[in-house]
Amino acid sequence: MTQPLKKPLSFQRMILTLHDYWSEHGCLILQPYDMEMGAGTFHTATTLRALGPKPWNAAFVQPCRRPTDGRYGENPNRLQHYYQYQVILKPSPANLQELYLGSLAAIGIDMLKHDIRFVEDDWESPTLGAWGLGWEVWCDGMEVTQFTYFQQMGGFDMKPVAGELTYGLERLAMYIQDKDSVYDLAFNDAGVTYGEVFLENEQEMSKWNFEVADTDSLFEQFRKHVAECENSLSHKLPIPAYEQAIKASHVFNLLQARGVISVAERQAYMGRVRDLAKGACAAWMDKHGWAA
Amino acid sequence: MTDFLLELRSEEIPARMQAKARDDLAKLFTAELAKAGIATSALVTYATPRRLTLIARDLPLETAAVSEEVKGPKTSAPPQALEGFLRKTGLTREQLVDRGGTLFAVTEKPGRATAAVLAEAIPAIIRAFPWPKSMRWGDASASTESLRWVRPLQGIVALLGEEIVPFEIAGIESGAATLGHRFHHPYQITIGGAHDYVEKLRACHVIVDQDERATLIRDHAREAALQAGLELIDDEGLVAENAGLTEWPIPLLGQFDPAFLDVPPEVIQLTARVNQKYFVCRSADGTLANAFVCTANIAAHDGGAKIVEGNRKVLAARLSDAKFFYDTDLKVPLEEQAEKLEKIVFHEKLGTLADKVDRVAKLARWLVEEGIILPGTGRGTSEAGGGGAPRSAAPAENPLHPQPMADGPPPLAGEELADLAERAARLAKADLVTGMVGEFPELQGLMGGYYAAAQGEHPAVAAAIRDHYKPVGQGDDVPTDPVTVAVSLADKLDTLVAFFYGGMPPTGSKDPFALRRAALGVLELLTRNKLRLGLWQAIYRSMTGFTDQRCSSEMPDAAIEEHQASIKRAFDTLPDFFADRLKVQQREAGVRHDLIDAVFALGGEDDLVRLLARVHALQAFVITEDGKNLLAGYKRAANILKKEAPSAPSPPKGEGRGEGRGEGLPSSAAPGTAPHPDPLPGGEREKMLSYTPEPAEAALMTALDSAEPRATAAIAAEDFAAAMAALASLRAPIDAFFDSVIVNDADPAKRSARLALLERVRAAVHNVADFSKIEG
Numbered sequence A: 001m002t003q004p005l006k007k008p009l010s011f012q013r014m015i016l017t018l019h020d021y022w023s024e025h026g027c028l029i030l031q032p033y034d035m036e037m038g039a040g041t042f043h044t045a046t047t048l049r050a051l052g053p054k055p056w057n058a059a060f061v062q063p064c065r066r067p068t069d070g071r072y073g074e075n076p077n078r079l080q081h082y083y084q085y086q087v088i089l090k091p092s093p094a095n096l097q098e099l100y101l102g103s104l105a106a107i108g109i110d111m112l113k114h115d116i117r118f119v120e121d122d123w124e125s126p127t128l129g130a131w132g133l134g135w136e137v138w139c140d141g142m143e144v145t146q147f148t149y150f151q152q153m154g155g156f157d158m159k160p161v162a163g164e165l166t167y168g169l170e171r172l173a174m175y176i177q178d179k180d181s182v183y184d185l186a187f188n189d190a191g192v193t194y195g196e197v198f199l200e201n202e203q204e205m206s207k208w209n210f211e212v213a214d215t216d217s218l219f220e221q222f223r224k225h226v227a228e229c230e231n232s233l234s235h236k237l238p239i240p241a242y243e244q245a246i247k248a249s250h251v252f253n254l255l256q257a258r259g260v261i262s263v264a265e266r267q268a269y270m271g272r273v274r275d276l277a278k279g280a281c282a283a284w285m286d287k288h289g290w291a292a
Numbered sequence B: 001m002t003d004f005l006l007e008l009r010s011e012e013i014p015a016r017m018q019a020k021a022r023d024d025l026a027k028l029f030t031a032e033l034a035k036a037g038i039a040t041s042a043l044v045t046y047a048t049p050r051r052l053t054l055i056a057r058d059l060p061l062e063t064a065a066v067s068e069e070v071k072g073p074k075t076s077a078p079p080q081a082l083e084g085f086l087r088k089t090g091l092t093r094e095q096l097v098d099r100g101g102t103l104f105a106v107t108e109k110p111g112r113a114t115a116a117v118l119a120e121a122i123p124a125i126i127r128a129f130p131w132p133k134s135m136r137w138g139d140a141s142a143s144t145e146s147l148r149w150v151r152p153l154q155g156i157v158a159l160l161g162e163e164i165v166p167f168e169i170a171g172i173e174s175g176a177a178t179l180g181h182r183f184h185h186p187y188q189i190t191i192g193g194a195h196d197y198v199e200k201l202r203a204c205h206v207i208v209d210q211d212e213r214a215t216l217i218r219d220h221a222r223e224a225a226l227q228a229g230l231e232l233i234d235d236e237g238l239v240a241e242n243a244g245l246t247e248w249p250i251p252l253l254g255q256f257d258p259a260f261l262d263v264p265p266e267v268i269q270l271t272a273r274v275n276q277k278y279f280v281c282r283s284a285d286g287t288l289a290n291a292f293v294c295t296a297n298i299a300a301h302d303g304g305a306k307i308v309e310g311n312r313k314v315l316a317a318r319l320s321d322a323k324f325f326y327d328t329d330l331k332v333p334l335e336e337q338a339e340k341l342e343k344i345v346f347h348e349k350l351g352t353l354a355d356k357v358d359r360v361a362k363l364a365r366w367l368v369e370e371g372i373i374l375p376g377t378g379r380g381t382s383e384a385g386g387g388g389a390p391r392s393a394a395p396a397e398n399p400l401h402p403q404p405m406a407d408g409p410p411p412l413a414g415e416e417l418a419d420l421a422e423r424a425a426r427l428a429k430a431d432l433v434t435g436m437v438g439e440f441p442e443l444q445g446l447m448g449g450y451y452a453a454a455q456g457e458h459p460a461v462a463a464a465i466r467d468h469y470k471p472v473g474q475g476d477d478v479p480t481d482p483v484t485v486a487v488s489l490a491d492k493l494d495t496l497v498a499f500f501y502g503g504m505p506p507t508g509s510k511d512p513f514a515l516r517r518a519a520l521g522v523l524e525l526l527t528r529n530k531l532r533l534g535l536w537q538a539i540y541r542s543m544t545g546f547t548d549q550r551c552s553s554e555m556p557d558a559a560i561e562e563h564q565a566s567i568k569r570a571f572d573t574l575p576d577f578f579a580d581r582l583k584v585q586q587r588e589a590g591v592r593h594d595l596i597d598a599v600f601a602l603g604g605e606d607d608l609v610r611l612l613a614r615v616h617a618l619q620a621f622v623i624t625e626d627g628k629n630l631l632a633g634y635k636r637a638a639n640i641l642k643k644e645a646p647s648a649p650s651p652p653k654g655e656g657r658g659e660g661r662g663e664g665l666p667s668s669a670a671p672g673t674a675p676h677p678d679p680l681p682g683g684e685r686e687k688m689l690s691y692t693p694e695p696a697e698a699a700l701m702t703a704l705d706s707a708e709p710r711a712t713a714a715i716a717a718e719d720f721a722a723a724m725a726a727l728a729s730l731r732a733p734i735d736a737f738f739d740s741v742i743v744n745d746a747d748p749a750k751r752s753a754r755l756a757l758l759e760r761v762r763a764a765v766h767n768v769a770d771f772s773k774i775e776g
Helices: A011-024 A096-106 A169-177 A194-212 A215-234 A238-257 A263-288 B015-035 B079-089 B114-128 B197-203 B210-227 B236-243 B258-262 B265-276 B305-330 B334-343 B353-369 B414-428 B435-439 B446-454 B459-467 B482-501 B515-528 B535-550 B557-588 B593-600 B608-622 B625-644 B682-688 B695-716 B720-728 B731-740 B748-766
Strands: A056-065 A081-090 A116-120 A123-125 A130-139 A142-153 A163-168 B002-010 B043-048 B051-059 B066-074 B097-099 B102-109 B153-160 B172-175 B177-179 B188-190 B250-255 B279-282 B288-296 B345-347
Touching (some): A011 A056, A011 A081, A011 A096, A011 A169, A081 A169, A081 A194, A096 A116, A096 A142, A096 A163, A142 A169, A142 B305, A163 A169, A194 A238, A215 A263, A238 A263, B002 B015, B002 B114, B002 B177, B015 B043, B015 B051, B015 B114, B015 B210, B015 B236, B043 B210, B066 B079, B114 B153, B153 B177, B210 B236, B210 B250, B210 B279, B210 B288, B250 B305, B258 B265, B258 B288, B258 B305, B265 B279, B265 B288, B265 B305, B288 B305, B305 B446, B334 B353, B334 B414, B334 B446, B345 B353, B345 B482, B353 B414, B353 B482, B353 B535, B414 B446, B414 B482, B435 B446, B446 B459, B459 B482, B482 B515, B482 B557, B515 B557, B535 B557, B557 B593, B557 B608, B593 B608, B608 B625, B608 B720, B625 B720, B625 B731, B625 B748, B695 B720, B695 B748
Antiparallel strands (some): A056 A081, A081 A163, A116 A130, A123 A130, A130 A142, A142 A163, B002 B051, B002 B153, B066 B102, B097 B102, B177 B188, B250 B288, B279 B288
């Protein structure tokens, strides 16, 4: 058995291929949200747009920050900053699984050579008051995509249900390029590696997230974002309110990385962020005159 | 007769739900067909990730004709009754049948085609299907009323014989076509009927029968290990899960870098099993091997080489993460880790984890120093109950007594045990801030144990750190090593006291801090190890930890008052909570609830081991002839007392029984000394009688004179069986008394003396248990 001679896709080529694929399947190709967030789901193109009756099909890359996942650049596949490819399709099309598998084929995965599996994973975002049913999609045991049929967002039932696909881009690329370390990924076809672009970032950000970030200041920021969210809500501005909720969520994640929030307190903080996010979703529904 | 085939094809059904779904499908099918008068036998159900299938053999082609009768009013009934019946049945008077003066509505129901019944039944089954979690999807989900299924339903095969049973649900029409394996045969195949379903799918790379897939996985996984010179570590849970994840399972063996074997085997097994659903293997010498078996869902063109390589990489990544944590954690002594607990809030109202650790350490030491937990033979000598009965009888066994092997370490001295318990408690929570536990929270305790052993802690300390969360829920191992028991008990008591102090007891179904489980853990530790712990004293002691931490001389009055109110609240509620948990525990262990109530009603007991001994003796006693008869005699006496002397004292209560409290575990009071209604000894009393007692009356007095001290002494010696035997001696005299003596005598002196005698009987029985609570 010989590998096809075709060179595997570089990181950026893979993204462009996915853009092409989903563009051809009717998605708007959006750009990342310009704020720190833990997942592509936080992008307003997912959260807010998932609400209400209007059809919505979009795909975009979203940089994600998960401070506690930082490993100072020393772990070959754990990063505190990485990319998700996010597709949201509302209402969920009947052939969503086939569409998804088509995208895997497009980026070069041979499904008679690799073991693709849909393994139960009920997705829940306590901070967004959202949940859905679906799977983590495995490729030879590696989770490469989160596949979810949203059932609720911001505490509201989805009418209609949106399908969400979240690809872990680095993992997929490591797969396609057969690399053991994320830092060895070919970013482009001209010899630039992922490590050249991001290793330094991982080292510095890990140190800051875990050791340096001023926790008093972070606690203060958390309070301020909460207050500002409430201020925005009192002026019936769901989008600014939602942004403040995202900011509060990220600050909370940083506090977690600094190890200053206990298990018991964690619930309270998450509840706080959830209330903000729910408030923003409710204001958004209200503004559009959509009934819960 | 013909066979029916139903296949409900959907997107991937979670593995863990498939077995119950098969049962539910059979149950619902049987019930729906029974409604139409069709009996079903010989149902076969199958589940794969993508289909839920039922085959019903030998169904009739149509249902039998039935005649249904509804009874109506009598012909003599008023016209309104008839009108009402006609309205209800929609018939006219002429259509009713008169049978002996009563009217009947008779409806003849002709037989129906089974296909028609099925065409209605299957959509009803689908709509009513009890998935543990279900969802809406697609265009129809614009309404929340749209069909719910476990994942989107994609197709339905419904064939009676070879004919399609036609129906439609949520836009899906039943038919004869299904799909083969998602990758090997992603095309439509047409099923002929129940007879060719399994084999047609097999030809398209789908093994429909879950048991066949499980067998295949089990056998081939073992075989793969064997070929590598290893032994598969059996895991039936994994077999079933992998069978639920595959339609064409192919177990494949891979190997990982042996350098990862430095990581504790539990960690490797956990990450392989939980995260990847891999089996692990053992080498000939019994140690964990650097191999795994994954189960693929395709027969890959290259024999699975790519798949194994991919899975190896994933496992390697996970293990390298684990190894990174392990190596990093090992560099930091646990004492140093424990310091970080100062920054972790245990609960916002209850201080930091470091505060908790300090309280637990002191409490663990106290438990040893008080002699509640002893290093060697014997048991505590302190009066744990605070003035309880003397303890002459030693328990037959003491599980806390270490059983050293021939060359094992000698039992610890008391002072050493106290030091070790405190040391273990101070380090027990340190692993919570380690990287490994951050990543795998379920390894809490276990990792601490490893780290403690690695830094050269005493083996008992390492074991205590490892096991101090135990028992976690019913059925979990209950620690017996004294150091572990001390830490485990202290930790749980502190948690309970803390949240009751903070006014956060469980309410209804909400128990966010798992306090019920903690209380059950305390009960199991006490009973399993026969620890003589007065709960009141322990709660009091635990509370002192809070006072020491929270109160200072500069404290404002308001804060002191609040603290005192919190303490009072805990004291008011925690004992009852323990009592309730104990009742639940005993009920689940099969003890009659009325017997538990009968002992609890005495009050005055906070030594659970003694309390349970009493319950168990009572349980053995009440089923004997003597027990039953004594109960009957007791009830008769109690009834007369209730009727004749309503002002007589109600059943005695322990002195310590708090006012207005339920049947909790009241404050310490001597349990064997329930107040006697008559302070005079029996002999004195007789002399005071103004009349000559009748023989049966005198005999009862004599019997009481003899039984009372024997029962009291037996109770003091905690020999409750003997106490009950003493009471049993009253049974014949009581019967004789009721047979020949009239209580309600015209002579008020006789009447009152006899009522007093019955009161004596009741009081004597109440020494053992409040028999008024016993049923029967």
